[in-house]
Amino acid sequence: MKLNWIVKLLTRVTWAKNNGDKIKKYISSKHIQTSSNLDCIDRSQIRVCAVQQEIQLMKNYKQYVDRMHEFVDQGVREGAQLIVFPEYNGALILGMLPLVETILKRLIKQKSKSADKNSTTAIISKQDKDISTDTAIESTQNASIDMVGVLSILTPFLLDIFKTTFSELALHYGVYIMSGSIMVAEGDSIYNRAYLFDPDGKIVGNQDKLHLVMMERAMGMSMGKDLSVYNTPIGKLAFPVCMDASYFETFKIAKDKGAHIVMIPIANMEEYHDYLALRGIWPRVQESGVYGIRSALVGELYGIKFTGKAGIFAPLTLTPDGDGVLKLSKSYDRDEIIVCDLDLYLIERYYDPYFSDQNIEFINKYYPSIYEKLRPNNER
Secondary structure (H helix, E strand, C coil): CHHHHHHHHHHHHHHCCCCHHHHHHHHHCCCCCCCCCCCCCCCCCEEEEEEEEECCCCCCHHHHHHHHHHHHHHHHHCCCCEEECCCCHHHHHHHHCCCHHHHHHHHHHHHHHHHHHHCCCHHHHHHHHCCCHHHHHHHHHHHCCCHHHHHHHHHHHHHHHHHHHHHHHHHHHCCEEEEEEEEEEECCEEEEEEEEECCCCCEEEEEECCCCCHHHHHCCCCCCCCCCCEEECCEEEECCCHHHHHCHHHHHHHHHCCCCEEEEEECECCCCCHHHHCCCHHHHHHHHCCEEEEEEEEEEECCEEEECCCEEECCHHHCCCCCCEEEECCCCCCCEEEEEEECHHHHHHCCCCCCCCCCHHHHHHHHHHHHHHHCCHHHC
16 A cells, blocks of 8 residues: 555656656657658558567656657658557556666566575576566565556556557557557556557557466456457558467457458567577468568566567468568567568468368367366356
């Protein structure tokens, strides 16, 4: 309870400096020229942009706006009609709150000291000092913070900055932006939620993460219930979040709902490995027959590493080299954007004799009962 009052006080102080009206004025002061990228939409050449963004906590709303503006401006200059940002892009706003950096540094320092004490060999010691997902989970659990209570206070502040920034950038540039995700409190639940903005700056829709990682479970977050597909002039779009791409059902449902393009924003806390990275979007694209766009949060924050490569993917036979990759970033830990054209007519006509051959009678008979048994008791 005491922490909640402290957070509320700090939020009020910060809110006075970072409200939506100030963001609108700041973006207007940049005198952005509306692009013509969506003036003529050719369904055979939908140009998309995936952002690979190095993690960095922002000190104030101007820093956040400038950072997002930089990526959007680059993408628009290369003709992008849709720009895709990474998972937890909204968490960078937390740096605007006093003491947040101090708290994070202290948590990591405590874990590092503990690791040093318990190490019995040089090899074990080195492994323990490599801060990873396990560290983040343990730090979260040991902190004993009422995340729902804290985020209930922070959500209006965070969303005001997050939504206003991407709404105004989409409006001023005249493009679609999938903003990546942000933690949102609703009632007694916390969701990892992504948003899609249209060229008028309006929210087309949002998507809650459907499959949580251990750290999110430790924080008491809740899973989303539905996967949505949004019909737009540049195609039918879905944007499940990160871990959702680890399961074939996610893309199968998106495909069955008519999706042409499935965007996956990620923020993987792990050392980069080419084959480990293949567990997500690449096989899902091959199974389902859709285009896939992966945006990535990368870099290092107080010893916690984030790695990944932004990529744009298609079924094997629709790629020049037959490898399922249309475009891939060069690094896995630095700022980059990649841009590529997608042909919606090709993906609509695409048919794979293996993955498209389904026993509908079998599926209708057994799938409902199987998945009902797999659901936790408290969700039935």
